[in-house]
Amino acid sequence: MQLVIHPIDRTLSVSPGANLLEVLREHDVPISYSCTAGRCGTCRCKVTHGSVLELGSQTQGTRVNQGQHVLACMSVLTESCEIEVPEPDEVVIHPARVLKATVTAIEDMTHDIKRIVLRPAKPLSFSPGQYAQIQFMPEHIRPYSMAGLPSDEELEFHVRLVHDGRVSGYIASELAVGQSVRVSGPLGTAYLREKHTGPMLCVASGTGLAPILSIVRGALQAGMTNPIYVYFGARSPRDVYGMHWLEELAHDHPNLSVQVVTTSGATGQMRSGLVTEAIASDWGNNLKDFRAYLCGSPSMVEAATLLLKQRGISPEHLYADAFYPIGQ
Missing domain, CATH: 2.40.30.10 (Translation factors)
Known part of the structure; x- marks a missing residue:
C-alpha cells in the first residue's frame, strides 16, 4: 500500500491500519502536532486522492475522501492514497x-x-x-x-x-x-507563520482581538518586516477596546496599519459598517501574496473567508479559529 505526500512528493510504503501521524513522524515528514488526541487541530492535512478512515467518537470511524481535510493523529490508512501536508516552514510542535x-x-x-x-x-x-x-x-x-x-x-x-x-x-x-x-x-491552527515575508491581513471581531494582538506582537518579536493590516470590528464604540495596545504596536512597527470598524455610532477615526465591507472597499483582487488571520465570531470569519478567497488569497493561506458560542 502506497502513501504519496505532497508538496514534498514522497512515496512511502505503509501497512494497512497504520496511524497517519505516526507514519509521518516515523519517516521524518514535517507535520505540526500537539495533543495527538484530535482536540488541537494542528495536525490537519488534506486528502488529495483516495481516502483515509478518521476515528472519533464513532467506533466505526468516518471515511474522509478526496478534497477533504483530516486530522492525522486520528486517521487510519486503509488504502493507497495521497495527502497534502502544510508547507514545511509552517510546522510547529508544542507538546500539549x-x-x-x-x-x-x-x-x-x-x-x-x-x-x-x-x-x-x-x-x-x-x-x-x-x-x-x-x-x-x-x-x-x-x-x-x-x-x-x-x-x-x-x-x-x-x-x-x-x-x-x-x-x-x-x-x-x-x-x-x-x-x-x-x-x-x-x-489551534491560526498561528503566526514566521517564514512568510509577504503582507499580512489580520481581521478580528470582539475578543478575537486577543489572538490578533498575539500574532502582531509575535511578528514584531521575530523581527518580521512584513506589511501588516489589522481590521478590528465591533458593534459600537463602547465595544472597542485595546486601542492603546494597537497604537503602541503601530508606533513600534512602521508597516502596521490599523482600521477600527463599528457597525453603528462610529466616532473619531473609526469607520462605520461591517469589517468585511471596509476590507472590500480598501482592497481589489490583488491579495494573492497575502496571508490572512481571521479571529472572532463565526459569521465574521465565514464572511471574511468568502471575501478573501474572491480577492485572490489561497484557501491554504487563510488561517481561522472562529469563536463558537458554547453556553458560556
Whole structure:
C-alpha cells in the first residue's frame, strides 16, 4: 500500500491500519502536532486522492475522501492514497501540557469584556495566535486565546461576558485574584507563520482581538518586516477596546496599519459598517501574496473567508479559529 505526500512528493510504503501521524513522524515528514488526541487541530492535512478512515467518537470511524481535510493523529490508512501536508516552514510542535496557574489580575476592558491574567507554574510553549482550555472549576471549562507571547511570564486572556452564561457568569461574579486554575494547550491552527515575508491581513471581531494582538506582537518579536493590516470590528464604540495596545504596536512597527470598524455610532477615526465591507472597499483582487488571520465570531470569519478567497488569497493561506458560542 502506497502513501504519496505532497508538496514534498514522497512515496512511502505503509501497512494497512497504520496511524497517519505516526507514519509521518516515523519517516521524518514535517507535520505540526500537539495533543495527538484530535482536540488541537494542528495536525490537519488534506486528502488529495483516495481516502483515509478518521476515528472519533464513532467506533466505526468516518471515511474522509478526496478534497477533504483530516486530522492525522486520528486517521487510519486503509488504502493507497495521497495527502497534502502544510508547507514545511509552517510546522510547529508544542507538546500539549496541563499546567496549574494562579489568577493575578482581573480587569474590565469594556462593559462586557474582562482581561484575565494568569501566572503558570511552568512556561506554556505555544505559537502566537493559538488558544488554550482554561478550567476554573471542574464543571467550568472554556477555550480562550492567548493575547501575549510564550516568552511572557504571565498568560493574558480576554473574555466576553455572555448573558446567563454559566462560565462567564462565574468569571464575572466569583473568580478572584489568587485563585488557582488549570490551563491545557496549546490548541489551534491560526498561528503566526514566521517564514512568510509577504503582507499580512489580520481581521478580528470582539475578543478575537486577543489572538490578533498575539500574532502582531509575535511578528514584531521575530523581527518580521512584513506589511501588516489589522481590521478590528465591533458593534459600537463602547465595544472597542485595546486601542492603546494597537497604537503602541503601530508606533513600534512602521508597516502596521490599523482600521477600527463599528457597525453603528462610529466616532473619531473609526469607520462605520461591517469589517468585511471596509476590507472590500480598501482592497481589489490583488491579495494573492497575502496571508490572512481571521479571529472572532463565526459569521465574521465565514464572511471574511468568502471575501478573501474572491480577492485572490489561497484557501491554504487563510488561517481561522472562529469563536463558537458554547453556553458560556
